[in-house]
Amino acid sequence: MSQTSDVPCHFTPPPVLSKFSQRRTWASDQPISFLMQQGVENPQCISLAAGLVDPVTLPVDTVQSAVAELLRTESAARECLQYGTTQGSERLRRQIVQLIAQMEQRPDLACDDVLDNLILTTGSQQLLSLVCEVLFDPGDICLVAAPTYFVFLGTLAGVGARAISIDSDEQGMKIDSLEEELSRIEQAGELSRVKLIYTVDYYDNPAGTTLSLERRQALLDVARRWSRDHRLLILEDAAYRELRYDGPELPSIWSLDETREYVILAQTFSKSFSPGIRVGHGLVPRELVSPICDRKGNEDFGSPHFTQQLLATVIESGRYRDHVARLCQRYRVKCDAMLAAAKKYFSDIPQTAWIEPDGGLYVWLTAPPQIDTSFSGPLFSRAVEEGMMYVPGDFCFTGPYASRPRQYMRLSFGVQDEAGIDEGMRRLSVAMRSCISSSPSGRGHG
Amino acid sequence: MSQTSDVPCHFTPPPVLSKFSQRRTWASDQPISFLMQQGVENPQCISLAAGLVDPVTLPVDTVQSAVAELLRTESAARECLQYGTTQGSERLRRQIVQLIAQMEQRPDLACDDVLDNLILTTGSQQLLSLVCEVLFDPGDICLVAAPTYFVFLGTLAGVGARAISIDSDEQGMKIDSLEEELSRIEQAGELSRVKLIYTVDYYDNPAGTTLSLERRQALLDVARRWSRDHRLLILEDAAYRELRYDGPELPSIWSLDETREYVILAQTFSKSFSPGIRVGHGLVPRELVSPICDRKGNEDFGSPHFTQQLLATVIESGRYRDHVARLCQRYRVKCDAMLAAAKKYFSDIPQTAWIEPDGGLYVWLTAPPQIDTSFSGPLFSRAVEEGMMYVPGDFCFTGPYASRPRQYMRLSFGVQDEAGIDEGMRRLSVAMRSCISSSPSGRGHG
Numbered sequence: 001m002s003q004t005s006d007v008p009c010h011f012t013p014p015p016v017l018s019k020f021s022q023r024r025t026w027a028s029d030q031p032i033s034f035l036m037q038q039g040v041e042n043p044q045c046i047s048l049a050a051g052l053v054d055p056v057t058l059p060v061d062t063v064q065s066a067v068a069e070l071l072r073t074e075s076a077a078r079e080c081l082q083y084g085t086t087q088g089s090e091r092l093r094r095q096i097v098q099l100i101a102q103m104e105q106r107p108d109l110a111c112d113d114v115l116d117n118l119i120l121t122t123g124s125q126q127l128l129s130l131v132c133e134v135l136f137d138p139g140d141i142c143l144v145a146a147p148t149y150f151v152f153l154g155t156l157a158g159v160g161a162r163a164i165s166i167d168s169d170e171q172g173m174k175i176d177s178l179e180e181e182l183s184r185i186e187q188a189g190e191l192s193r194v195k196l197i198y199t200v201d202y203y204d205n206p207a208g209t210t211l212s213l214e215r216r217q218a219l220l221d222v223a224r225r226w227s228r229d230h231r232l233l234i235l236e237d238a239a240y241r242e243l244r245y246d247g248p249e250l251p252s253i254w255s256l257d258e259t260r261e262y263v264i265l266a267q268t269f270s271k272s273f274s275p276g277i278r279v280g281h282g283l284v285p286r287e288l289v290s291p292i293c294d295r296k297g298n299e300d301f302g303s304p305h306f307t308q309q310l311l312a313t314v315i316e317s318g319r320y321r322d323h324v325a326r327l328c329q330r331y332r333v334k335c336d337a338m339l340a341a342a343k344k345y346f347s348d349i350p351q352t353a354w355i356e357p358d359g360g361l362y363v364w365l366t367a368p369p370q371i372d373t374s375f376s377g378p379l380f381s382r383a384v385e386e387g388m389m390y391v392p393g394d395f396c397f398t399g400p401y402a403s404r405p406r407q408y409m410r411l412s413f414g415v416q417d418e419a420g421i422d423e424g425m426r427r428l429s430v431a432m433r434s435c436i437s438s439s440p441s442g443r444g445h446g
Numbered sequence: 447m448s449q450t451s452d453v454p455c456h457f458t459p460p461p462v463l464s465k466f467s468q469r470r471t472w473a474s475d476q477p478i479s480f481l482m483q484q485g486v487e488n489p490q491c492i493s494l495a496a497g498l499v500d501p502v503t504l505p506v507d508t509v510q511s512a513v514a515e516l517l518r519t520e521s522a523a524r525e526c527l528q529y530g531t532t533q534g535s536e537r538l539r540r541q542i543v544q545l546i547a548q549m550e551q552r553p554d555l556a557c558d559d560v561l562d563n564l565i566l567t568t569g570s571q572q573l574l575s576l577v578c579e580v581l582f583d584p585g586d587i588c589l590v591a592a593p594t595y596f597v598f599l600g601t602l603a604g605v606g607a608r609a610i611s612i613d614s615d616e617q618g619m620k621i622d623s624l625e626e627e628l629s630r631i632e633q634a635g636e637l638s639r640v641k642l643i644y645t646v647d648y649y650d651n652p653a654g655t656t657l658s659l660e661r662r663q664a665l666l667d668v669a670r671r672w673s674r675d676h677r678l679l680i681l682e683d684a685a686y687r688e689l690r691y692d693g694p695e696l697p698s699i700w701s702l703d704e705t706r707e708y709v710i711l712a713q714t715f716s717k718s719f720s721p722g723i724r725v726g727h728g729l730v731p732r733e734l735v736s737p738i739c740d741r742k743g744n745e746d747f748g749s750p751h752f753t754q755q756l757l758a759t760v761i762e763s764g765r766y767r768d769h770v771a772r773l774c775q776r777y778r779v780k781c782d783a784m785l786a787a788a789k790k791y792f793s794d795i796p797q798t799a800w801i802e803p804d805g806g807l808y809v810w811l812t813a814p815p816q817i818d819t820s821f822s823g824p825l826f827s828r829a830v831e832e833g834m835m836y837v838p839g840d841f842c843f844t845g846p847y848a849s850r851p852r853q854y855m856r857l858s859f860g861v862q863d864e865a866g867i868d869e870g871m872r873r874l875s876v877a878m879r880s881c882i883s884s885s886p887s888g889r890g891h892g
Binding site for chain 2 (some may be wrong): 068171301
């Protein structure tokens, strides 16, 4: 392109690049970008990678009638098109407090005290990000399960925090491992840097596991006991809580913390209703309300008021509850389809295993030890050749890339229908058998 | 509240408070919080403080019909309720590129090159915040006009950046003052810390001024010439651009920068359509797209897809253009009402002055020198007693609180109707006369 005429002719473009902040470096190279790119480049693939919700479940009619209702009265219509507040619509916050009290089967929780500590965000991701912003200085520590939600690992990296993994099993994060790690950190003189324990305690993304009731209480006790020169907080990410297909309705860790001092409870309507309206929320200890709202004031001074009021109308009408019930029916069938396909295609592959989730969107599959499931290993490209995609499990672990386990895959039954799930699993099994037969230790089986 | 039964009885709550990040400290004490609090505590006041849009202008019918249209087709309906992308809906981005090309009267700008560099955000505030995140390390410098948009000063403080004021007059930031400040900074050996020049160049918030065409070009030349070891960027905040009531349609600084390397152009639909849908956007130099999207990925991985698609439908239908035309008619009348009221109530108060804006929502009023307009001065509380509120001008300046000018007020004609504007201005004049007559230097006039 040409220069404008009045630029001095001795000017030589472009002189230099912009100088970015330290934070810019920390925020680069996110697995989600890689995965989305893979999806774009391989549109013919059956993706069991995407954590999207099933499009056929999206509540088109409900949204249509709620908008009509919301805009019917001139004053209410104008209000929802005007600025809201940074903390979010009080009308929606009241509805959410009622929902939470119902989930916990604790009517006493539907009170103004809880209402005041509820903050609405752009998806629960913004809540997770804001918590990190107000807690972590570079070098501070967050304890996470191994594996854990990979987007949150990116958020931690983005503020320069260190994520340290805690072993987990089919009941979630192992409490004895957590205590051992805390002791180790204490001996290293770094206990003052530990600010947060992060847990996806309902139908974990990625592992599909649920933290047992006993461990919920034990985790809270650990946070209390290890709070020395400052409070050690728990960030309870309950994004999938309402997608329950089996097992008991467990109380949140937040509800067990009767003093409301140790637990941040993050939830979202992205999975249970619609990701396109992007309404998430967090219940936080009282002293965190101002820090988080101040920070959100800097970032966007409030998520869209319109979608908040829209959702409040949906919940008030009773249609939200009905939608969640239908959603669980649908996902239960698809979850069963994936587990059936796993049995059908993988049970005769030695040393392969998977976890059966009670809810959520994910099945965590373990490949035989000689198989490298990572992006750079042979299985991923073989799977794409066969026409399917998964999330490589190494994204979900912390620490230097070379030291991460590369034996796992996250498989989602969110988007595909039953036939797609079955075919995707079949293709994965074909790719895996092909890798086993060509791998040094696998030739004997081939 | 009681402890749960299994907490050891030697436990004494609450042991300690959370330890917050450095950033939490930087983000506290924002004027916007104070102003909102004042609004809540004095609901009977006529507020000429709030920068809200006029509720009667909010596009209720347009939104209603756009939602109906958007949800009519099942596949489109599902798409808008699903996750979007971090950068934002391509459909809406195409519409915005067309709008910008029309505003600039440059059809050549409606091209894919521009489309690729457009990012959608939660209001333009999020764009401003993201720019700060990726550019500023603590201690880095941003040059701003004096006065400037006070929320942006909070955003700069939130990332630990230093804001340095540049003198401005009725044509906006003074270019000779800008050059002098850059020389001073260079002599101090800090030129490498200067990352950004921020300007609200159309109908400035708060001063109502518009940067002249000559200064637009000169500002761009300064950015180019002072780009030494890195590029010095301009953040052009054009939030009020479409609210033009008088004067010429000026090209953006962004459009003058033919190499697209030096200017970030931030705009929003909050003022021109509806703040409740919270759609803002930024056109950024190519090398900033990934840094900003990566950072947004950490913060929320995308603003609501639903409101983006809704707005795209509105623009496509031609109703957006019509709405802006009606809006300008309405605000022109209210702007005239405020200027008439200023003349009616303030022209006989010596040493009082105001700037007549060609657009936007604000009139910047200068009080006589003996009047302290700040929150802690006598005028603010007298005005509240009389039943009106304004934004104290000192919020809009940088530097230590004690050294800031306290002679100015930002008055908005956004929310009130003509009668409210007249009455609010009358009450302010009563408060001011009362302060003048009781101030030491003013008694002679009383």
